[in-house]
């Protein structure tokens with residue numbers, strides 16, 4: 001088990017963003033979290049990387065528990081996770097190569113090993129020719145592929161992607177989803193949040209639906225027909 005939510009409630013003031021969430025993820029699994037805007041998808045993801053802690057209940061992720069975690073443990077937890085956001089969040093003053101290399105450089109990986117790993121990932125993402133470009137010289141789809149390469153560079157146990165295709169057109173989105181499916185087939189667990197679960201082939205993932213902060217059975221979620 002690499003992720004375990006145990007009866008998690010999260011309140012922002014008196015507003016319930018998550019209610020009674022129980023969710024488990026095994027090593028190597030692909031879980032898609034969908035649901036309408038405001039359902040609690042981003043809140044759930046923030047609990048996985050412990051940017052937020054539950055109001056009640058516990059979250060356990062790759063051996064760390066929200067119960068009693070210390071701020072000094074957070075970098076150790078996050079080193080085991082790869083995180084991709086809707087808005088890419090690349091460093092604008094650094095090249096593609098430098099953006100992808102950074103997580104390895106900060107942990108003291110020897111330069112030769114850094115180059116080997118970064119070149120390997122840029123090739124996987126079909127970005128080798130863009131390695132000396134800056135983020136603002138790239139298309140949205142290219143920027144998101146750089147962000148995925150950066151998230152994968154340190155061999156995470158789990159890749160978290162919160163609406164990674166939210167700023168991309170449908171064709172480019174399909175390519176990003178294909179890359180996530182490929183990453184999962186190669187053995188990394190993936191958690192993907194999306195409004196549109198139809199982006200992901202039915203056999204490739206387990207589908208979890210959130211509505212009003214609760215996990216609901218998809219057959220009871222009327223929003224699905226309206227997608």
Ligand SMILES: Nc1ncnc2c1ncn2[C@@H]1O[C@H](COP(=O)(O)OP(=O)(O)OP(=O)(O)O)[C@@H](O)[C@H]1O
Nearest residue numbers: 012015016017035036037038039040041042043044
């Ligand atoms: N920091 C916060 N303070 C107060 N309320 C918050 C905060 N973060 C989230 N919320 C509320 O919690 C609920 C869940 O928000 P969340 O961002 O998790 O939804 P979401 O499913 O990711 O939506 P979207 O699809 O629009 O990204 C929303 O009603 C939101 O307004």
Ligand SMILES: [Mg+2]
Nearest residue numbers: 041042043163
């Ligand atoms: Mg969100």
